[in-house]
Amino acid sequence: MRVLMVAANQEQRPDPVVPLGALYVAGAARAAGHDVALYDACFDGEGWRDALAAAIARHRPEVVGLSMRNVDDVAWPRATAWFEYYREVARAIRAEAPEASLVLGGSAFTLFPDLFVGALGADFGVVGEGEATFRDLLQDLAGHGRPVRDFPHGPSGDPRLLYATVGRGRLPPNEPALDLADLATYQRLGGAANVQTKRGCGFACSYCTYPVLEGSRVRLGDAERAVDQIERMYRERSITRFFVVDNVFNVPASHALAFCRELESRRLPLRWTAYVTPAGLRQEVAEAMARSGCSGVEIGTEAAHPATLAGLGKSFGVADIESASAWFKGAGVKVCHSLIFGGPGETFETMDSTVAVVDGTRPDAVFAMLGVRLYPDTSLARKLEAEGRIRREDIGLEPIFYIEEAVRDGIIEKATAIGAERPHWVFPGLDNPDMDRFTLRLRKLGVRGPLWELLARRPGARSGETPA
Numbered sequence: 001m002r003v004l005m006v007a008a009n010q011e012q013r014p015d016p017v018v019p020l021g022a023l024y025v026a027g028a029a030r031a032a033g034h035d036v037a038l039y040d041a042c043f044d045g046e047g048w049r050d051a052l053a054a055a056i057a058r059h060r061p062e063v064v065g066l067s068m069r070n071v072d073d074v075a076w077p078r079a080t081a082w083f084e085y086y087r088e089v090a091r092a093i094r095a096e097a098p099e100a101s102l103v104l105g106g107s108a109f110t111l112f113p114d115l116f117v118g119a120l121g122a123d124f125g126v127v128g129e130g131e132a133t134f135r136d137l138l139q140d141l142a143g144h145g146r147p148v149r150d151f152p153h154g155p156s157g158d159p160r161l162l163y164a165t166v167g168r169g170r171l172p173p174n175e176p177a178l179d180l181a182d183l184a185t186y187q188r189l190g191g192a193a194n195v196q197t198k199r200g201c202g203f204a205c206s207y208c209t210y211p212v213l214e215g216s217r218v219r220l221g222d223a224e225r226a227v228d229q230i231e232r233m234y235r236e237r238s239i240t241r242f243f244v245v246d247n248v249f250n251v252p253a254s255h256a257l258a259f260c261r262e263l264e265s266r267r268l269p270l271r272w273t274a275y276v277t278p279a280g281l282r283q284e285v286a287e288a289m290a291r292s293g294c295s296g297v298e299i300g301t302e303a304a305h306p307a308t309l310a311g312l313g314k315s316f317g318v319a320d321i322e323s324a325s326a327w328f329k330g331a332g333v334k335v336c337h338s339l340i341f342g343g344p345g346e347t348f349e350t351m352d353s354t355v356a357v358v359d360g361t362r363p364d365a366v367f368a369m370l371g372v373r374l375y376p377d378t379s380l381a382r383k384l385e386a387e388g389r390i391r392r393e394d395i396g397l398e399p400i401f402y403i404e405e406a407v408r409d410g411i412i413e414k415a416t417a418i419g420a421e422r423p424h425w426v427f428p429g430l431d432n433p434d435m436d437r438f439t440l441r442l443r444k445l446g447v448r449g450p451l452w453e454l455l456a457r458r459p460g461a462r463s464g465e466t467p468a
């Protein structure tokens with residue numbers, strides 16, 4: 001069949017992100033013999049309508065797969081929600097390709113399948129990972145014009161929703177259709193290309209969606225195959241910056257080490273970044289990451305006080321945060337802490353403690369969110385539902401945030417004061433016009449890598465130093 005994948009994401013902050021999920025699904029459809037094209041809206045701004053219409057006219061799809069990544073930017077109080085935009089994109093697809101089946105997918109869709117499938121008037125939606133289910137759906141549509149196999153339909157029983165079965169064991173050897181993406185533009189405009197070495201997350205953080213999205217069992221991919229992808233992107237497309245998109249790169253350590261050893265052995269002049277957790281981190285892993293070209297890590301610290309770490313369900317302590325930061329910095333890897341202020345157990349005193357600990361680790365950058373974005377099927381949301389503080393239907397496409405009572409009045413002022421003394425800290429929920437101008441200027445000068453690695457160059461930033 002002729003299939004057009006539409007990657008709708010236009011978010012450019014903190015960096016534009018290659019639509020890896022859509023490329024994986026495109027790769028699986030192509031491997032099954034379908035004629036697949038991609039329309040990526042990322043850099044088209046308002047021009048997406050004409051560009052989408054042109055892509056549809058060119059490819060004349062029988063099936064359109066609409067990939068939706070972000071519901072919103074989780075940036076309270078200035079949060080941007082993308083739902084209306086997705087609805088416009090779905091309408092435009094229907095108008096330009098009225099005969100085509102419209103199939104939804106992506107992390108935004110997977111978090112709220114019932115809401116999206118209804119509001120966007122789609123024919124089908126694949127909940128969870130797309131490769132196998134989309135391929136099976138295409139086969140049914142090609143052969144019978146409708147799904148004939150026994151797809152699981154999930155809790156609501158909506159026949160349009162096709163739930164992917166989370167596999168066990170190792171990941172199947174799917175290859176993303178990287179040739180369809182304009183990787184050079186992503187790299188030029190600041191981002192990086194991306195690569196995934198495993199799926200799933202075995203941690204049980206109270207607010208987090210990763211187990212909902214990818215399953216709570218880690219499934220390893222082949223480390224050598226991931227490095228092959230990287231090497232191909234380097235040799236064939238001159239890509240030199242990568243983001244490893246695994247939920248947590250350093251767990252399990254054996255897999256992280258296998259990836260690093262393989263990458264190091266290829267001796268390529270590359271730089272890469274990943275998310276890591278302090279939980280169970282080994283110095284040996286930090287050093288192996290550095291040797292293989294890791295230039296920076298985003299540490300999922302979230303808080304640095306025992307009470308708030310407990311409230312967020314983190315499985316590490318303050319000492320782990322300190323040693324993780326020291327090991328990475330010691331190995332020459334830049335450190336960015338990601339923080340959430342206002343979670344369960346937060347007070348102004350715990351905020352002060354977190355800031356003091358984080359300052360003490362001399363980070364290169366800090367990304368701090370205010371409030372905890374609530375998602376269905378997380379333990380925090382279930383607890384609040386059980387206590388009668390929210391209803392499940394309150395959690396929807398317009399983000400709602402948990403902000404601990406004790407800091408609700410004053411958290412914005414407090415965060416503003418913290419940020420004012422620390423140019424290398426970013427609160428995405430607060431206005432940052434200076435920073436936007438600053439990063440744009442660096443991008444124009446051709447500076448690459450994740451936005452936060454640029455913060456150390458910000459005027460007045462004493463990256464890695466504790467403010468006076």
Ligand code: B12
Pocket residue numbers: 009010011012013014015016017018020021022024025064065066067068069070071072073074075103104105106107108110125126128129130131134191192193194196208209210213214243244245246247373428
């Ligand atoms: C890595 C990551 C990042 C990195 C990306 C680096 C890079 N260069 O790629 C960075 C740090 C930059 C980042 C930033 C942000 N992120 Co982020 N990120 C992730 C993470 C951990 C992995 C994403 C990924 O690449 N997955 C791998 C691909 C292969 O999976 P996938 O896209 O889901 O695709 C699969 C399925 O969804 C499905 N599928 C996808 N499309 C389609 C289409 C069809 C038709 C079908 C059938 C199926 C299908 O099949 C695919 C293959 O199995 C996810 C969490 C997660 N586990 O999903 C959050 C996540 C996507 N991010 C999220 C958010 C909010 C953001 C930010 C807005 C945060 C911020 N304010 O800074 C920004 C936005 C950036 C942008 N430009 O869009 C949210 C989105 C949900 C929401 N609330 O909206 C997530 C889900 C985390 C969360 N909070 O729950 N992120």
